[in-house]
Each structure stands twice: as structure tokens, then as C-alpha cells.
Amino acid sequence: MKSKKQFVERLVHGVFLLLGLITVGCVLLITIYLVISGLPAIREIGLVDFLFGKTWKSTAAEPSFGILPFILTSIYSTAGAILLGVPIGFFTAVYLSKLAPAAVKTAVSSAVSLLAGIPSVVYGLVGMLVLVPGIRNVFDVPDGASMLAATIVLAVMILPSIIKVSITSLDAVPKEYEDASLALGATPVETYFRVSVPAAKSGIAAAVVLGVGRAIGEAMAVMMVSGNAPNMPSLFESVRFLTTAVASEMSYSRGLQRQALFSIALVLFLFIMLINAALNFFLKRDKEKG
């Protein structure tokens, strides 16, 4: 009887292990596939020419595959989105976590959740029909599809992740800290910014990194508002991102062009890995401190 119990125990253990391995297997499969299909083009084009080449003409008679414009566009736009989105998200989170009345907190929190649930193609569509013509009129440029439009869309898109993760870490600050600060005569606002925020520092940093990850990996929405011409990045020029470079040409691509698209995906993958590593670093530090 006992041995039967043990057997069931072991069986369940085995099944769970197998299920766990499916996830790991997927990650490994994607990684291996990306490396295998991404490397040939880099070898053929040359790593330096590929990463630092300034022109992308994938279907020209004499094609050139330089992805520096895409890399810089992705970095600049993400930085811009962080610059716009983080202050808004951060102060919203502090307000919702510490200052807002319960009713307001519930209402705004559900609005934020809803914002997170909107599909990216809807962000793109609204951007295309409202933001792009708006930029064209406000800044008096010939065409509104530009890096600025993409940056604004990204800034809005990263708000939910920044707000939600920040709120979680602000809520987790022990009440004793705040009570002590208040008892010593600090005003509530002083307490929140001098005590609560520093205590939740790692969690807020993780929120920002999560926002970076969301921004750099977004394809659909930015594709619809950025114009997609492979120019070097400039605020009012049409630009192409690492993600949109893959997405816009993949369907018709062939030969070296297709391989080069896989190489771009590999570069993007490395970026995301770096971001994940940073995220883990912040979260781990948070845990060790806690």
C-alpha cells in the first residue's frame, strides 16, 4: 500500500516535471532556432557591417544590410517613451498607493488595467488616425508618421506596467516606516517621498525595466505610426524599429534578406535578454533586502 502511494507520488512529480520542461523546452527551441537561423546572414554580411552599417536596402540589386538605424531608433524611442512615461506613471502610482481615496483608487486602477488590456493594434489605429495627423498640423511637418508619434504611443503603452508594478511595491512598504516618519513630525507628502519611495526603490526600478522591455518589443502599434522608412533616427522623420524591420519585410522575404531578418530578430532577442537580466537583478536585490 505504501509503495503504491509512493508510486503515485513519484508519478505526479514526474508529470509536473514534464510540464515544467515544456516551457523550458520552448525557450530553448526558440533560442537555438534564432541563433542557428540568425548567424549565417551575420557571417555573410560581416558583424561590423551588419551592426554599424547605416543603409538598409534589402531588395536592391546590390543589397546592403546595415541595421544601425533600427538599433538606434529602438533605443532612442524607448528612452523617449521612458522619459515621457515614467514621471507620469511614477506619480500616478504614488498618488494611487498613498494619497488617493479608496473610491478613486478603485476607479483609476481599473482604468489602468483596462489600458493594459487594449490590444496594440488599437493603439496603432488611434495613433494613425488621430496622433499622426495631429503631429502634422501642430508641428507643421509634411507628414506626421514619425519617431515622435511612435514614442508617444509607446509612452502610453508602458504606463500600465509602470503604474501597476510601482503600486505593488509601494503598497508593500511596511506601515511602521511611515508611522515612524509621521510621528517624528514629517508631513504625509514628505513621508511618501522620503520614506516610502526609497523603501520601494527596487520595485520601482523593476517597473521601469519592465516598461523598457514592453517598449522595445512592441511591433504592431509602432509599425502603424512610424512610417517604416529605414532612415537614421530623427524626431520628425519616418523611422523603422528592430521589431518593425522584421515584421514589415518577413512576409515577402527570401534568401539573404530573410536570413538577415532572422539576424535582426537575434539582435532584438539579445536586447530583451539584457533587459530581463536587469529585471532579475532588481527583483533579486529587492528580495535580499526584504
Next chain:
Amino acid sequence: MKRTKKMFALAASALLAASLFAGCKSEDAKTVSTDGSTSMASVIGALGEAFEAEHSDVTFTYNPTGSSSGIQAVSEGRCDIGLSSRALSEEEKASGLTETILAYDGIAIIVNPENPVTDLSLEQIAAIYKGEITNWSEVGGNDAEIVLIGREAGSGTRDGFESVTDTEDVCKYRQELTSTGDVITTVGSNPDAIGYASLASVKDSIKVLAVDGVTPSEATVKDGSYAVQRPFVLVTKSDTELSETAQEFFDFITSADAVELISGAGVVAAK
């Protein structure tokens, strides 16, 4: 007890055998698969529907992947008929593929309805897309910078447009969009934009320009007087015969009966 078990086993094996038979039958079901050019969606969709209506047991599929993918799919045997909105290259023909021209598609040069320009020459269009003419006032329009809208690298429409205007690889696109619908929407929302799109998909939200004084229409595309046009090609394998159903479909869409359907989809039948 033993007997019922035996009976059960017999019944089960009979069921299995039956299902095997059924499996065979469904594999035999009549299908026609097409794969390729997204520009051919409306015309091949109309033809497929009509064919299915006449032959209720036939399943017709169309996979909109793009001309090059379609050509690749047919050469790898993944579909019956490949659809391409450009003529096959010599290289592709040499690899054992046959082209049959189904229809001609005019590529319309489109601008915003607010734009006063109504007619451009082919040279002017080429110069605009090469970036030699950058202001609408140079071609009789308002004093505004021209915004060039095009399709992404590899698109059949882009390939068609660039080969007709002889601007391959030199177009200075402001925007490279991934579908005809996007091009039309963008041109419709920017008064200084110019774009190109399949004549079949043109809508009222934009204005179609005449090229060298010829307005694109079925008649002008067919008689060749409208310059910006390209063929819609059916691609088949030269050395392999089509399945009976696929051959039937092929004969139907290249017959005189299909002409009306083809023109109904906004393109000009080759027959």
C-alpha cells in the same frame, strides 16, 4: 463474459477499419489550394466563390502570402496554383514553373482629394519618387512638400510600380506601409501625400490621377494605353499535372465564363 469481450473487440476493430476508410475518403475530398499575391485577393476570392457555388463538394482555399511566397509554395508543392502579381523571372521559369496570365491590373497613382493636381506624366511620377521633384508646385499643385507613400520591400505592387516607372531601389519613400489599405488610408488623411495602389482597391476617399493624360480604367488598361499596369499570373509546375479538381478550376478561371467575374473584381481579364 469472454464472448462479449470478443464481440466488443470485433466491433471496435470494425469501427477502426471504418474510420480508416473514412480517413481515406476525406483525403480524397476535392480541394483547390491557391497561395500568393495579396493584390489578387478580390479577384481570386470571387472566382473561388463562384467555383465553389457550382461544385458544392469542392473546398477552395486561398492563402494570401505574397507573390514570392506563392511562387515558392507552388514550386515546393504546398499548393495547387501559385498566384503572382508580377511576371515570373527567367530564373523562376527555368526552375520548372509555367505562367498563365489571368488578368491585367492597373496600378493607380493616388493623391488626396484636396490636391488640385489631376494629371502627371510617367517621367514626372518617376522624378517625384526619385526625389528630384519635391514640391507639388513644380507639377502645378500647391506649394507643399510631396509626401511619398509606398509599399514595403518585396511587395508585388511596389515591384510592379517601380519596374514600370523604372525607379527600382531609388525611391525616397517617406512611409513604407505593409498593405494597400494602409496606403489608401494614409493618402486619404494627408493632403500632400502621393501613393500607389491596385486599381481594384481604389476607394472614394482618395483621388486617382491620370498618367500621360490617360485615366486608368478597364478599357485603358486592356488596350495598353494606361502605362502603369502589371499582369496577374497563375503559376503552375511545368512537369507535374494538376489534380483533376485543380485542373477543372484552372480551366474555369481561364475560360470566357470567368471574364465577367474577373472584371467584377476590378481588373481586366486577359482573354
